[in-house]
Amino acid sequence: MKVAVFSSKSYDREYLERFNNERHELVFFDATLNSHTTSLSLGYEAVCVFVNDHLDPETIKQLQENGVRLIALRCAGFNNVDIPSAEEKEIKVVRVPAYSPHAVAEHAVALILSLSRKIHKAYNRIREGNFSLEKLVGFNLFEKTVGVVGTGQIGAIFCEIMLGFGCRVLAYDPRESDALKQKGVEYCTFDELVRQADIISLNCPLTPETYHLLDKNVFDKIKKGTMIINTGRGAVIKTSDAIDALRSGKLGYLGMDVYEQEENLFFRDLSESIIPDEQILQLITFPNVLITSHQGFFTHEALEEIAATTIKNLSDFEEGRTLENEVRIKKS
Incomplete structure (x- = not known):
């Protein structure tokens, strides 16, 4: 699966590529993902994002129009993603619920x-x-x-x-x-x-x-x-x-x-x-x-867990398996 990785740094490339083992085509972008940068997602089935990427309804609408079917968060928090909009556009959202x-x-x-x-x-x-x-x-x-x-x-x-x-x-x-x-x-x-x-x-x-x-x-x-x-x-x-x-x-x-x-x-x-x-x-x-600049998670152990879980989330989606780490709207 072709995946656009946004807000990527050297350590993202190192750990994701190590655990990917060429299963997915990962393309890394320094840019953050928002409504002004969605053009970079054209031709990708999935986007991989971090805490400061901003996926509001307009961004998600553009992602859907570009053919994106999966948003893979490489973090636990998902407050930066409009989950109702993603569900409306039939885009799955997965995350890394626990990493060290x-x-x-x-x-x-x-x-x-x-x-x-x-x-x-x-x-x-x-x-x-x-x-x-x-x-x-x-x-x-x-x-x-x-x-x-x-x-x-x-x-x-x-x-x-x-x-x-x-x-x-x-x-x-x-x-x-x-x-x-x-x-x-x-x-x-x-x-x-x-x-x-x-x-x-x-x-x-x-x-x-x-x-x-x-x-x-x-x-x-x-x-x-x-x-x-x-x-x-x-x-x-x-x-x-x-x-x-x-x-x-x-x-x-x-x-x-x-x-x-x-x-x-x-x-x-x-x-x-x-x-x-x-x-x-x-x-x-x-x-x-x-x-400190959001480095609480920044250990070798955590980076390995983030990369391993992110790649698993991508593979589960591509192969039609149950998405263990899917984020959904809570039903009352």
């Missing part, structure tokens, strides 16, 4: 430790020959209260890691896990979580219910100096309100592997460019903010 959830959970912990012990600041100091400990005082994780929003695969692993640090772990999720409860995780309401937690980790997908879940109303409720870590989706936090909370000192630390407007920034080298995004420029100036 440990990688993302461990990255969230890395952000916490870097911020709590000011490792990023110490690293820069040492490179400049400054071995002073002034203003590098951190805090212990032991016995801190950690609030976890979303206890799916990633959130569950994160809970277990924080329990290992000796933290009290609170969790909020519409579907509670009995297994996590047995390990000591305490489920509570979202309001109780944000009021009690010293650290809040966002491990939830982006849905209409979680869009701007953390806004001014929530920042007003958190304890002064609270740390917030987001490895879920950028728009779960209302960025402008987070900046205001940082300025006031209510928000003590912010660690982000995702960003509300990341599609115009992340996965690109903009070191020689003028960045037009005022909010990201403001965030970078705060000494208590640590931003």
Whole structure:
């Protein structure tokens, strides 16, 4: 099957070609897929896309007109694909539901430790020959209260890691896990979580219910100096309100592997460019903010799982097998 791979980087080519073993004709494009780039899909049966490709109704309409019958996401989230439009146009959508959830959970912990012990600041100091400990005082994780929003695969692993640090772990999720409860995780309401937690980790997908879940109303409720870590989706936090909370000192630390407007920034080298995004420029100036560019998933193990599952999804579709990882509209 002929597949157009969008938003492709060197590592996408390396891992996908390794697991493809010439089963499919993969053609790689640097461009992101949106309504302005659909012409590149002409003559392909499938498109393979990532988190910042934008498949709105118009894009999907054009894909269908170009003969595309399958959208293969090489990620777990699918908020960037209009699923009803895809179903209407009889285009199947598949994804990679889990690819080393440990990688993302461990990255969230890395952000916490870097911020709590000011490792990023110490690293820069040492490179400049400054071995002073002034203003590098951190805090212990032991016995801190950690609030976890979303206890799916990633959130569950994160809970277990924080329990290992000796933290009290609170969790909020519409579907509670009995297994996590047995390990000591305490489920509570979202309001109780944000009021009690010293650290809040966002491990939830982006849905209409979680869009701007953390806004001014929530920042007003958190304890002064609270740390917030987001490895879920950028728009779960209302960025402008987070900046205001940082300025006031209510928000003590912010660690982000995702960003509300990341599609115009992340996965690109903009070191020689003028960045037009005022909010990201403001965030970078705060000494208590640590931003990574959506690299939580970025391990050898995860890349292998993404590639293997993506190729399997493509082969299952081509050979008429059941699509185990198909995304469908939930029927009420």
